[in-house]
Amino acid sequence: MVRNEELETALKRHEMIAPLLVPGLDEAQKRRIRREILDREGISERTLRRYVASYRNKSYEGLLQKSRDDRGKVRAITQEVLDRAAELRQELPERSVRRIIRILEGEGTVKKGEISRSTLSRHLLNMGFGASELKKEKISGNAARRFQKSGRNMLWQSDIKYGPYIPTTNGGKKRSYMVAFIDDATRLICHAEFYDNQRLPILEDCFRKAILKYGKPDAVYVDNGKVYVSRWYRIACAKLGIRHLNTKAYSPESKGKIERFNSTMEEFQQEISLEKPRSIEELNRKFRIWLDEGYNMREHSSLKGSTPIQAYSKDPRKVRFATPEECADAFLWEDTRKVDNTGCIKLNGYEYEAGIEYIGKKVDVRYDPFDMGLVEIWYSGERKKKVSPLKVGEYCGKVQKTNQTVTATHSRLLKVYEQENAKRQNQRIGALSFRSMKGGMENV
Incomplete structure (x- = not known):
């Protein structure tokens, strides 16, 4: 196992080189991206190429670094030089590490070649003087530009939306939360589900189910909410070779497609208010039917008469599939426990x-x-081993009471969707042709 700081270092390295991992880049684009990374991060080209090579050879594990005994100590650079470098960065936050070193050498503070860009950049970042931390966001009055990817699974967008309240066994009620992932090019909802709490990693669970159904996206575009920038979610993306992209603060228009789906979701919210589901399972069962009949198989205005499922199925771009084992490993959490005198540990009850x-x-x-x-x-x-709980806990679903007389008002629209969905399921083998999902594979 690795230390937390080593995981963070690997994540930063992956996010740094992620633009170079996009498929289909020509040499000119790679050179431009490398120059941007070198200027922004203050590392040498040799170091950048080493990171990329390590990731291609060993995936995420190749970006991990071994711990050093002298962690926390200033190495090779005196505190006086660091203070001067920090002052130069504060004067002009846009000033790159390369330019700072050039000034230090020109002023005679250090000898030429005495300090490296990567070392100084690391110290400035640890001191809180990273370029991104000092730059102020420039807010312009220009309208946001619309964009759309050209192929399926090039980019997914995600969001979390409040759902209806669900009754509890003690007579109360609890809020539900809907997590959804939408494919940018085809508008297909790869997976969406309601959850009854936010204590568990609901985002990772929904993301894993979407990947198992429709393959791995090249990138996922999310906002800066706490669950979207969590370490475990970013680690999962890095292990699966998925770029993790964040929107700018206070710019919901940049995730317009998922926001548009949320607006469409109001139809389901209004109809389900007539049904008043008694459990999260019942809510999700009705939601899956609506999602199938009321969205994924309904013509979309931006798809020129096609439905999202048709657009996704006909797209010739090949799909990067993930095995259940690969997904299981990527989304595992890690924790440390001390073994007691009986040789046992306790975890989550x-x-x-x-x-x-x-x-x-x-x-x-x-x-x-x-x-x-x-x-x-x-x-x-x-x-060393895989182990099961010594005893079964009480964290399980409660049996619903059936002796209560409830007069239910049914949603006519959801009833129609349910009937149509039952007919469709009898007529088709599956929603997708997996042969079409491998479009272009035989030519690779």
């Missing part, structure tokens, strides 16, 4: 037997927050 050989030692645990039935025990960077 469950007790697991790590082994008497680890009594008094700290072990690392990898697990799926949505399925605590099996967790991995790691020690000294090696996976």
Whole structure:
């Protein structure tokens, strides 16, 4: 297992080189992107190429760095030089590390070639004087430009929307939350689902289900909400080779397609208010039918008479599929626990037997927050075993009371959709032809 700071370093390196990993770039585009990265990050071209090569050879794991014993200490650069460099950066936040070093050398503060760009850049960042931290956002009055990707799975957008309240067993009610991922080019909702709490990683769960159904997107475009910038979500994107892009603050128009879907969702919200679902399972069952009949298989105004599912199925761009094992590994959470005197550990209210050989030692645990039935025990960077809970907890669904008389008012639209969906399911094998999803594969 790796330290938290090493995970953050790997994430920063992945986000740095992500623009160079976009498929189909020609040499001119790569040179331009490399120049932009070098000027912005203050690293050498050799270091940049090493990061890219490491990622291509070993994926996300290649970007991890080993811990150093002298972490936190200033190396090779005196504090006086760092203070002067910070002053130069404050004078002009746009001033690159390369220019700062040139000034320091010209003023005689350091000798030529005495300090490297990567070292100085790292120290400035640790001191809080990174270029991005000092630059102020420039807000212009220009209207946002519309854009649309040319092929499926080039870009997905995502958002979280408040859903209806769901009754609880104690007579109260709780808010539901809808997470959705939409394909930018075809407007297909790759997956959307309602959840009854935000304590669990609902974003990761929805994202994993979308990937298993429709493959891996090249990039995902999200806002700066807490769940979208979480470390575990960014790590999952990095492990799967997906670029993680954030919108600018206070610019919802940049995610116009998912916002437009949220507006369409009002139809379902209004209709489901007549049904008053009694559980999150019932709400999702009706939502899946509406999503199928009322959106994905309905003609979209921007698709020239086609439905989102038709546009996605006919797109010749090949799909990068992910195996269930690959997804499971990418979305696992990690935690550290100390083994007690009985050789057991506790995690999320469950007790697991790590082994008497680890009594008094700290072990690392990898697990799926949505399925605590099996967790991995790691020690000294090696996976030792998979274990199940010693006893079944009480965290399970409650049986709904059926002896209550309820006069329900049904939504006519949802009833129509349900009937049409039942007919459609009998007429088709599946929503997609997997052969068409591999368009162009035989030519690769």
